[in-house]
Amino acid sequence: MSLPRRAADLVRSWPLFRQLTGPDPLGRGAAVESNGPRDHARTADADTVTRSVCPFCAVGCGQKIYSREGRVTHIEGDPDSPISRGRLCPRGSSSLSLVTSPSRLTRVRYRRPGGTDWEDLELGTAMDMIADRIIESRARTWEDTDGEGRVLRRTLGFAHLGGATLDNEENYLLKKLYTALGAVQVENQARI
């Protein structure tokens, strides 16, 4: 096919061109549909459909997660939800991009003190180092009592931030662990 011919085909397949020249001048039908193969929906070949909840705001819209061979292929609103009745907003509709983003972190990144770039680190090594840092900071800053003899049994040597995007079960384990370690500076986005 010659180049001008290919260019002409491309222009003819452009939705705006089809709308202006075809039988759908208002652009409410076939003119605005994409040119890709439409033999089946992305949801049709999913091997699992999982019930979930949108991770953005606190309305709590229902989501159905379609996946195939261990990869998420589609996310859409759950029509059974009495909260959302199948709807998702722009943010909720972007959930698939959130999950499958090519820029997502998948490896541990480590920056040593004074370092100018990231380094690689094994996850297990990182977890061990973090446990050591907590134990060391806690030992350095532990307070049994204050100057007036009031019981404290705590450390102000390390702190935590985050929770409003975590699960209840995650917040529970974190609060339980930190409290047992004597850490009180445990906070998240909420004030009450």
Place this chain on the structure above:
Amino acid sequence: MAEAHPVGFQWVMEAKARGARIIHVDPRFTRTSAVADAHVPIRPGTDIAFLGGLINYVLENERDFREYVVAYTNAPMLVREDFVDAGDDDGLFSGWDPETCSYDTTTWQYEGADVAAASGDRDAWDSDTHQPEMRRESHRLTHLLGQSESAGSGGATVTGEPVRDDTLQHPRCVYQVLRRHFARYTPETVSRVCGMSPDQFRTVAEAICANSGRERTTMWIYSVGWTQHTVGVQYIRCASILQGLLGNIGRPGGGIMALRGHATIQGSTDIPTLYDLLPGYIPMPHAHKKMTLADFVEADAASKGFWGNMPAYMVSLLKAWFGDAATAENDYCFDLVPRITGDHSTFTTVLNMIDQKCEGYLVLGENPAVGTTNSKQQRLGLAALKWLVVRDLQEIETATFWRDGPEIETGEMRTEDIGTEVFLLPAATHVEKAGSFTNTQRLLQWRHQAVEPPGDARSDLWFAHELGLRIRAKLAGSGLSRDAAIQALTWDYPTEGVHGDPDAHAILKEISGVDADGTPVSGYTALRDDGSTACGCWIYSGVYADGVNQAARRVPAGGESPAALEWGWAWPMNRRVLYNRASADPEGRPWSERKAYVWWDPDEQRWTGHDVPDFEADKPPSYRPPDGAVAQDAIAGDEPFIMQADGRVWLYAPTGLADGPMPVHYEPEEAPTRNALHPLTRANPARERFVRDDNPYNPSDHQPGSEVFPYAFTTFRIAEHHTAGGMSRWTPYLAELAPEMFVEVSPALAAERGLEHTGWATIVTARSAIEARVVVTERMKPLRIAGETVHQVGLPWHWGPNGLVTGDAANELIGISLDPNVHIMDTKTGTCDVVAGRRPRGPELPTFVEGYRKRAGI
């Protein structure tokens, strides 16, 4: 609401289609205003004047729902004789101590009732020395801590029988105290302070009065526009007073609906990653020389309402955490719980980092380097740490401040000089782990796991569990007393899947509670204070009743009930409308057939209706407590507010608040105008300020230098981005929909400052300067305040330096000043300058801001 909670907004539209009238009160004309019946403009930071005006309108015209008010609110209670209302000039209640900038709240109490001692007082009891300086110290501490050490979210306990006048005529009854207090909020005053016309105000007032009573109810919906102020708690108090007077609480179509901003921000306060709370709003213990478990729960043990069972909730929590190690003999390990001594909130903690007192930080799913007020201060804190752990989906700004943060560009920091060791761990998304979110209506919904997370990505459940395993292994042989708690901790969870995730169901079961045999309990009324039950969060008790994950229920549309009772599980006990006993009259009959919701069935001798009754199911309306009754037994059959110490809506708060028993209009920390109501006290006198070089405030209110920052700004969200952008700036569709930071300005301000639509503007405060694309729009209206024109600008806060789309963060501009009750920051008001063009780059930026500070005399 159409912007920030679009899918929730479908119900507002559905109500409108059925005849409801929608009024949108907002500084900006938004997508919500576009579909509302009316848009009422308001100056940011003046909602107490607006709501106070509505309260005044209700009281002056006697439009309150009188039977509801007499029976269900504290309107008849008498306030002590020595209580003095906020003065016209100074706006201060009795008990103000200018030296400590805090209140002695003794005079605010009911006549005839004692209020349990607040924190700090306990040591004074021990030594039996009620010295004035001891009292002052105790009030200072209570103020710092923001709440008392009793009754959790109940705030305070009342014992004894308050004196009442059910005719509401006694000059010291709450009803009359309210009338006098709110009389100053006339329609004309509201107009002068808030900027709306008196007619606009009267239209709203008439609409809500006409739409309340037996046959109708009015609902208020709010978001952080009401809470993120130095008077944030008093905003909500104001709405509670109004709704209490109109009889709109505990009834269908009524209430005060908080639209929260994150998927489970409600859950993260119920099971708090918060410094001052234990699960279920049990307060963290404060430091005392000696305090046993009995002392800790004592203040509540004799009180009325369900907080009276605090010993059962607390002992069950300790049993869940310390298992067999927690015994009656060792006070159930109560002495292993750390103590708090003041404000340990995130703001104070970051200041401690800058001051080298706090050396480590774990940040999970949050991005303070751009998402927290005064972001530069946050980054200064991060740069002063020894170590930092960040867990997120992308390389957010909090993880990269050392490489390419704004201070690297300005030369204020050098990468090589920053000693912070950074661990950036990839996190799992919501579809790669199982667990529950609690949405804004207290509804727990379970998410099943769809796929495994990629590479090193793990759930935060895995992280917490794994971290605990490693720390416990390392400290297993320690003989130090400080390690006793971590050694005694129950941490034996079953694991599953390729990564060894702890089984989230097992954790939900622990949260819900079990009896001595390990059988799930039915709910919080089954909890005991004798160590025979264990429960991780008493208000969630019952979510695993019958061994079934109730949060995972997904009957289509929630089943037959109009309250959708078979979809998920709402705390407490799957009740969807709190205090719904108030939907029936004192005799237990619906106030009207139209508004019938929960009622007493005399044949069955039970409460019944469309929801789970928020009341003991078999307690008849005629029940009267016997002498000496405690806890729920002290709540009469016609007192619906079962968590309150007197079973009633508090129109007046005799205790529990740091800044007054009734709301008062104060101007924000930075305002473009004087306080028209109380000229001698410009801003909330009890607010928490941080006067430091890294947190300068703009001069306000016609003070010298205030002319340097002549405009007001407010912040807002848009539908296309989420909070500080960590979950939206890396997403191609959302990035494309809203690619750049912008500032909304009025045509008048654009003309005044030479700003061009789609051109650039620089916005400056004493903290920093940012740049944004200019949107010239009639949506931003200049306001006439006290005879002067006040220009305001609107700033979304979704951008930062990283991601697919980048821009300056609005949080760079905002200083920290906090509400004294819950330490929430004011992000909704401030003053600034706006100039055309982009901001200076590199070292010229701090020089530029310094020039402004010098000119303003800061």
